[in-house]
Amino acid sequence: MYKYDEIDQQIVDERVAQYRDQVRRYLAGELSEDEFRPLRLQNGLYIQRHAPMLRIAVPYGMLSSKQLRKLGDIAQKYDRSYGHFSTRQNLQLNWPKLEDTPDILAELATVQMHAIQTSGNCIRNITTDQFVGIAPDEVIDPRAMAEIIRQWSTFHPEFALLPRKFKIAVSGTKQDRAIVQAHDIGLEFYTDNNNNVAVKVWVGGGLGRTPILGSVIREHLDWQHALTYCEAIIRVYNLHGRRDNMYKARIKILTKALGINEFRNQVEAEWTHLKDGPNTITEAELARVAKHFDPMPYENLSAHDASFDAAIASNPAFAAWVKRCVHVHKQPGYRAVTLSLKPHGQAPGDITSEQMWAVADLADEFSFGELRSSHEQNLILADVKLADLYKLWEKARAQGLATPNIGLLTDIICCPGGDFCSLANAKSIPIAQAIQMQFDDLDYLHDIGDIELNISGCMNACGHHHVGHIGILGVDKDGSEWYQVSIGGKQGNDASLGSVIGRAFSAEEMPGVIQKLIEVYIQQRTPEERFIDTVRRIGAPPFKAHVYAKNEVAA
Amino acid sequence: MSNLVKIENGVAALANDDWTLVKLPEAQTEERIQAGKVVLFKLTGESTITEEQIANTVIPATGKIIVPLSVFVERNAELESRIANGEVGVWLATHELLEYLIQQQADLNVLPIIAVFVERFADGRIFSIGTLLRTRYGFKNELRAFGDVLRDQLFFLKRSGFTSFMVRQDRSAQEAIASLNDFSKPYQGAVDEPQPVFKRYNRGV
Structure with a gap:
């Protein structure tokens, strides 16, 4: 790194x-x-x-x-x-x-860390896919560009006080895992027809109070111009974004107000002045930074390991963990491992000091001393030998970090909510915990399969509820806490925003509501379908009908 | 006592202000409703400054003056000889458009000073305005920030091309000077140092 x-x-x-x-x-x-x-x-x-x-x-x-x-x-x-x-x-x-x-x-x-621009109306932390550099479907490792953008955006004088926060994501995979379409700027790196690295630039996405997926402002940009093009976009936004109403101040509101074509015209006009200017990235700088992200000194391993196969065959608990928490790797004989920060009944994403030290030891022992955090709020050891997985699992399990629920219903994305955050309308952590306890049966969880449940305690949407297959939003009604449920949201290349199914629920009702949504899915699914596929095929009405059925009888 | 900090030959120090700032008279309408609504303002073509205000602005008969952009444009004929004598500067608010100034005055270097009024600390448009004046329109003379100017903006203002800073009256301008040197080797190219750090230093390979 x-x-x-x-x-x-x-x-x-x-x-x-x-x-x-x-x-x-x-x-x-x-x-x-x-x-x-x-x-x-x-x-x-x-x-x-x-x-x-x-x-x-x-x-x-x-x-x-x-x-x-x-x-x-x-x-x-x-x-x-x-x-x-x-x-x-x-x-x-x-x-x-x-x-x-x-x-x-x-x-x-002292350990090369800081808290610069992690909040406020400025360019925030650059985010990307947690499997960057090791994913088999990766075309470009975007970390060097992410670092170059990080340096450029740090104390950028012109963009120090923007109308509102500004989030940039980068990705370099065919299957987007960085939700580039939900960012103020999303930079999608790819190899063009001439075999050069190019960028597809998305702009004006964002969740929050007014969820909007981004639009493509430029299909093809040579990588050298990534900074100057961002400068053109952000300059137009800085000068013309609304500052009178913080709920209308994100760039997505400006791009909608002007229309993407007019916004693009203004950005392109600005860029003619900036193109090839001093902030154009040089080959030498890219090479200097990219060296920090050279592949790890991998051993030449066979794609299979007999001890691993034997452990899978003899230990169902290990096999269940491998199925959910172990991911493919482009280097034969290696895997990436997600350490779940979602044990049932605890606040999603929380980690104790003791666990941090333990994970640091695991990273040293099994994964070249490095790890990643994901936007799903888990930790990843990216470079683990197949033959080490069993030993790693035993050690992670001892620390409560091996819940085999990655990508399952209880792998909930959740903001801190009303327990901590002064912006929140409602608590979110207790809802997550209640749902995790409702679905504590691992066999049942695995049967439900891949699903994303996201919870935000207010419309600022830190829990990304709009792009959850099931999204839960805390709302305030006359001073009490209620929860609005949406279905059909999705992250990825085919991203979509969920739609609200109906009236909000009390906290006590929530585990039952999720249960009912799952029941409809189990009833209606075809053998290959995930929850989101079923929702997309049959639409929301069957789900609504079942969830609200009792009320209709009572009435 | 003046609360003006001025950078001259690379050195920042307290300075006397030899300019008189000319203000528009209070508007009849509630101006705050419009303030900052730049998109609406641009799309509707509405002006926040009335003809009446411009006509009623009192311009001192002698001395060096900084006049509002609208007055500079609308009453330019009155000011012609004084402009030629280098006695007239212009100030604008952060929601005003530089194009309006350029249409009137293509060569900005006729103006010894341009000042930008920032109503609230958090209004970062001032940084883009400074940057454009320097890089797009080639303005070389004194560029001043005034209004809600506090020490923690100064570093960014300097990097955006500002050379003088009228620090808010209730704060120490002397103490604010220190913040101009908060960072010694900033990463990105900007007005005061166009080259990014990777072109200024050999950072190895």
Whole structure:
């Protein structure tokens, strides 16, 4: 993964000094609450219900074992010995003290980490597919470009105070796993007809209050121009995006208001001035950064391993885990492994300090000392030998990290919700826990098969509920918490937004509602169909009819 | 005492302000309703400044003045000789369009100063406006930020081509100077240093 040179290190060190002074001025009364807000937000610090929340950047989800160990130490020293992985692949601490945050940042800087631009109206953490670099269907490893974009966007002076937050995702696979269409800018890397690396540029996607899938603003862009083209897009947005209403301030509203064609014309006009300018990426810079992402020193292994096959045959629990948590790898004899942060009955994405240290050890022992976080809020060891899987499974299981539920109903994407977040209308974690307990039977879960259930505690949609096969949104009705259910959302190349099935439900009703949705699916599915396929084939009415049936009888 | 910070020959220091800022009289209509609604403003062609305001603006008879963009355009004939003498600068708000200025005054370097008014700290349009004035329209003279200008914008303003900063009256301009050097080797090319870090330094291979 990318390692800092002196220039990178100096920037994070100077940031610590700058932020320390901002906190000092705030505590000394030299900065008002309102003036401090944009400053602290651009350093990932929210003021929440109980305490501040600090969001630490994990650029495009890559972590070293050393970094994770440090995160475990920080969570223990400054928080309650746990952290929470978010849907932007970042790590959140829920209980730090404001006064401690400069020291936390100083500690992070010692392991080449920071919290720069993890919140606020600026360019946020660049995200990508968690199987980047190892997926068999990958055409381009986009990490070098993600790093180049990270550096370019860090303290970009022109885009320091945008109308609203700005999220960029990159992907380099045929099957999109980075939800590029749900981002302000999505950069899809591919190889063009001349065998050159090119970018398909998506713009104006986003979830939140007004969910919109992005439009293609440019089918073909040479990679050298990725930064200048982004500058053109963001300049048009910075100048013309609405600033009078924060709910109408995302770029998606501007692209809809102008229409994609007019927006494209403005961007292209701007770009004629920027094209081939100084921020054009050079071959040398790409090569320098790409070297950090060279393939691991893999051993030449056979595609099969007898001990692995024997373990699968003799141990059903191991076999179940392999089926859900082990993924294909482009190198023969290697696999990627997802460590589930979704044990039933616990907050999705949460991880204790002890688990962080344990995962760091596992990464050192089995996966070249590196790991990734995913937007589904799990951790991935990307380069594990087939022959090591059984040993890894035993160790992960001892830490509660081997729930064989990846991609299943209980692998719930969930925001922190009303338990922590001051924006939330309703709690989300207890709903996730209740659903996990309702579906605690693993055989049943495996029978239901691939399904994505996403929960957000408010319309800001941090839990990506719009693109869940089942989406749950917490809403406030006259001061009490209710839950709106949608079905038919999907991430990926054929992304779609779910539609709401009807009136909202109370928290107690929710496990039963999900149960009923699943019953319809089980009844109606053809042998090969996943839940989402059945919804797309038969539409929402049969689901609605069954879920609301009791009410009709009562009436 | 002036709260003006000025960068001259690469050195930032407190400076005396020898310009008089000319303001528009208060509008009859509630202007805030329009403020910031740039999309609507552009799509509907509505102006936030009335003819009446422009006509009623009091322009001092002598001295160096910075006039509102609308006054500069609409009452340009009155100012002609003073413009030729280098006594007139222009200021604009962040929702105003640079095209409007360029249509009136193709060669901006006739103006010794352009000032940009930022109403709220969080309004980052000022950075794009500065960048465009420098890179697109070739403006070389003093570029000033005023309004809700606080020390934590200064680094970004400097990088966006601003050379003077009227720090908000209730804050120390002297202390704000330090923040101009918050970062020594920024990553990306911008107005003050067009080359990105990978072209300025040998970062190895």
